[in-house]
Amino acid sequence: MTWVAIIGALAIWAVGWFINTRLANGPKSDARLVGLLVPIIFGLTLLLMWEWLVRMLEVNAVILPPPSAIGVRFVSELPRLWADFEQTIIKGAMTGYLFGAVAAFAVAILADRSDFLTRGILPVGGFMAALPIVGTAPIFVKWLGSGWESKAAVVGVMVFFPILVNTVAGLRDTTAMQRDLMRTYGAGYWPSLFKLRLPAAMPFIFNGLKIATTLALIGAIVAEFFGSPTVGMGFRISTSVGQLALDMVWAEIVVAAIAGSTLYGLMAWIEGRVTFWHPSQRK
Amino acid sequence: MSQQTIINAQGLNLTFQTNDGPVHALKDVNLEINKGDFVSFIGPSGCGKTTFLRCMAGLETPTGGEITVNGMTPDEARRARAYGYVFQAAGLYPWRTIGGNIKLPLEIMGFSKAEQAERVGRVLELVDLAGFEKRFPWQLSGGMQQRASIARALAFDADILLMDEPFGALDEIVRDHLNEQLLKLWARTEKTIGFVTHSIPEAVYLSTKIVVMSPRPGRITDVIESPLPKDRPLDIRDSAEFIEIAHRVRDGLRAGHDDV
Amino acid sequence: MKSVLPVLTIVAAILFVWVLAVIPMNMHLTADQAQRDGLVVSPETPAERQDHSGLGLSLRNPSLLGLTFVQERPRLPSPHQVAVEMWDTIVMKKITSKRSLVYHGWVTLSATLLGFAIGTGLGILLAVGIVYNRAMDMSVMPWAIASQTIPILALAPMIIVMLGAIGIQGLLPKAIISAYLSFFPVVVGMVKGLRSPDGMQLDLLRTYHASPAQGFWKLRLPASVPYLFASLKIGISASLVGAIVAELPTGARAGFGARMLVGDQYGQPLVTWAALFAAAITAAALVGLFSLLERLTLRRMGMVRA
Numbered sequence: 001m002t003w004v005a006i007i008g009a010l011a012i013w014a015v016g017w018f019i020n021t022r023l024a025n026g027p028k029s030d031a032r033l034v035g036l037l038v039p040i041i042f043g044l045t046l047l048l049m050w051e052w053l054v055r056m057l058e059v060n061a062v063i064l065p066p067p068s069a070i071g072v073r074f075v076s077e078l079p080r081l082w083a084d085f086e087q088t089i090i091k092g093a094m095t096g097y098l099f100g101a102v103a104a105f106a107v108a109i110l111a112d113r114s115d116f117l118t119r120g121i122l123p124v125g126g127f128m129a130a131l132p133i134v135g136t137a138p139i140f141v142k143w144l145g146s147g148w149e150s151k152a153a154v155v156g157v158m159v160f161f162p163i164l165v166n167t168v169a170g171l172r173d174t175t176a177m178q179r180d181l182m183r184t185y186g187a188g189y190w191p192s193l194f195k196l197r198l199p200a201a202m203p204f205i206f207n208g209l210k211i212a213t214t215l216a217l218i219g220a221i222v223a224e225f226f227g228s229p230t231v232g233m234g235f236r237i238s239t240s241v242g243q244l245a246l247d248m249v250w251a252e253i254v255v256a257a258i259a260g261s262t263l264y265g266l267m268a269w270i271e272g273r274v275t276f277w278h279p280s281q282r283k
Numbered sequence: 284m285s286q287q288t289i290i291n292a293q294g295l296n297l298t299f300q301t302n303d304g305p306v307h308a309l310k311d312v313n314l315e316i317n318k319g320d321f322v323s324f325i326g327p328s329g330c331g332k333t334t335f336l337r338c339m340a341g342l343e344t345p346t347g348g349e350i351t352v353n354g355m356t357p358d359e360a361r362r363a364r365a366y367g368y369v370f371q372a373a374g375l376y377p378w379r380t381i382g383g384n385i386k387l388p389l390e391i392m393g394f395s396k397a398e399q400a401e402r403v404g405r406v407l408e409l410v411d412l413a414g415f416e417k418r419f420p421w422q423l424s425g426g427m428q429q430r431a432s433i434a435r436a437l438a439f440d441a442d443i444l445l446m447d448e449p450f451g452a453l454d455e456i457v458r459d460h461l462n463e464q465l466l467k468l469w470a471r472t473e474k475t476i477g478f479v480t481h482s483i484p485e486a487v488y489l490s491t492k493i494v495v496m497s498p499r500p501g502r503i504t505d506v507i508e509s510p511l512p513k514d515r516p517l518d519i520r521d522s523a524e525f526i527e528i529a530h531r532v533r534d535g536l537r538a539g540h541d542d543v
Numbered sequence: 544m545k546s547v548l549p550v551l552t553i554v555a556a557i558l559f560v561w562v563l564a565v566i567p568m569n570m571h572l573t574a575d576q577a578q579r580d581g582l583v584v585s586p587e588t589p590a591e592r593q594d595h596s597g598l599g600l601s602l603r604n605p606s607l608l609g610l611t612f613v614q615e616r617p618r619l620p621s622p623h624q625v626a627v628e629m630w631d632t633i634v635m636k637k638i639t640s641k642r643s644l645v646y647h648g649w650v651t652l653s654a655t656l657l658g659f660a661i662g663t664g665l666g667i668l669l670a671v672g673i674v675y676n677r678a679m680d681m682s683v684m685p686w687a688i689a690s691q692t693i694p695i696l697a698l699a700p701m702i703i704v705m706l707g708a709i710g711i712q713g714l715l716p717k718a719i720i721s722a723y724l725s726f727f728p729v730v731v732g733m734v735k736g737l738r739s740p741d742g743m744q745l746d747l748l749r750t751y752h753a754s755p756a757q758g759f760w761k762l763r764l765p766a767s768v769p770y771l772f773a774s775l776k777i778g779i780s781a782s783l784v785g786a787i788v789a790e791l792p793t794g795a796r797a798g799f800g801a802r803m804l805v806g807d808q809y810g811q812p813l814v815t816w817a818a819l820f821a822a823a824i825t826a827a828a829l830v831g832l833f834s835l836l837e838r839l840t841l842r843r844m845g846m847v848r849a
Contacts, residue, residue: 039682043686132819222697223792
């Protein structure tokens, strides 16, 4: 039986790979449709192999459920998944993201008036951004209780530093010539900030905002591992792991993946609209 | 034609302190520029021509001597918006349309929306870019971008136009065309123009006065009043008079070079 | 070095705010403790004190201010308390002791480094595959980029349990999570780096009739080094976070994450804070190490940008 399973899996892989190689090297390989199709076929191939191997090798569904079982669980638990999503993503992650981003902008603009502060903030902020801030989760739970507020606080701190560092770097990125032009107009600090430096900083700012969406999600979910009311994605994952209901865990992961890519995609779309003029956006 | 002096430099000195020691960018520069003059500054790298232009614009502060613009210090003149500056690169903001770019100084200086629109239309005509208002800078060629940059400098009706090698990055044919246009513009608007260049034919073609400078320390080696008529077609560059003036410029440059 | 003074100023400012915040944060429990010890506290009962904020209480009980800095289970430890705890558990304890942060640090660090090595190695290989095989490029790259938007860390508990079920426990599951977290940043960064040479450079090699392998070793690989280091720095801090989080769900008994959890569960905040700071210092040291390696390597390759 094991041989059948392995050969079958390899066959599925071979078919998928063959199709993709033909598509990738074929005449239409630059078409947008092909660009979408190839990774989808790749993903489907992997899913099929997974389903096949789990069933054929009779892997314990408690440990590694087949994709079909996950799909079934996903559909049947939609209300609970939605409640978890609301708690973790909307209340925890997005609130924290908003507060963290606004605070980071405020500090960046305040610091911008002083070259001294800027030179201090960039290294310190970069340092803090590399730290395992997720570890502050138990401390925030102690201070703010186990509700969504403590998760929002963790997220706020996690997104604060990358957004701050990127915004400060972006505000510095104007050339001497552009600044001189503003001086020839006798433009003061505020007109110069709004008409030149903020627009020029947008590519940097959005870089930080995009990174921050992923961090926000991670922060909200992992913070819940440390203590949460009886709802929330992190809570559900850790308790489901404890109950060995791994199909539920996978279902939550699917929600997380959809949420993550949607938020990132949304931010990237806004970036495309705002920084339409940047070389990286003009293919 | 009034002989009114509007830019006056007396004993101007500027020394930069660099890691390799002091650099005398300008030494004892004396120059008078009259209203309506087209003055070219020409010389090799490091002769101080750009530095002098920037002093006139109040973008650099001299370490000695005096310079007045319209009777004021350059700083005051800058705040009074007495001049428009054109840099070597067009420096247009990629997130604004051409029209938006020209409106930039107008917004800062507080012109009304109606005025802004009127001026944008007018200066785009002057530089032959009518109809390009809604385009973005990266949709235009290098020559067109530079023209837009000139239009931007003209938009707020400053009497003085300071230009730092504006055509240096363009090819010869576009350059010739822009030189012609610049002269026509000058004739129409009667502005006083300070123009920095590397090119001898360009300097001789455009100017009423040519200031030849040389480096280390940056100083003026010759000031040539051009006898050429104000109305100049491009082929005046082949005339004997033109060639004579060009020779004189070249001699001035060589003299400065030999001193080093 | 121009940045030293500004950085020190900012750090000093942060410490200053921290020290100030200790007082209102700890005042409630300080007042409770003081009352039990027989000192005069205003207001006199815990119930009445609940109505006051930490700040209000602090203003009413100036004599207790100093005590807020020496509580055994503070809500906000003071900097010196954290420092003392760290000194205690790093320097004063034997490395073999179960309370030694050096021991716990090593547990986490070993998983981090192993995972990082695996993730980076596989990541580089996959990146090379992506750059030279179009089918792989179009299949995998979109997933690699998309995976950066997915909170992979949420998978950690599950992976631990799955691997535990087939008998893999201890170091390896944590290392696998660390590997996964550093894998994708390395792939994305390395692909960018291998593709960074411009058209002009590639054309030059074609005029020499260079083979793809020669092009790889002589041009693409050296050109990718700056990008590789950037990804390594991201990867190593991600690996460390991964190892720490991997210690949480199964109630591991050793490692930084485990200490943070233990401190939390047993009501010993100082243990949590000390572990957090030790983890932060470890992260900083690792990133610093890679920055140093980066500078040395780039200097030897003549690629240093001022």
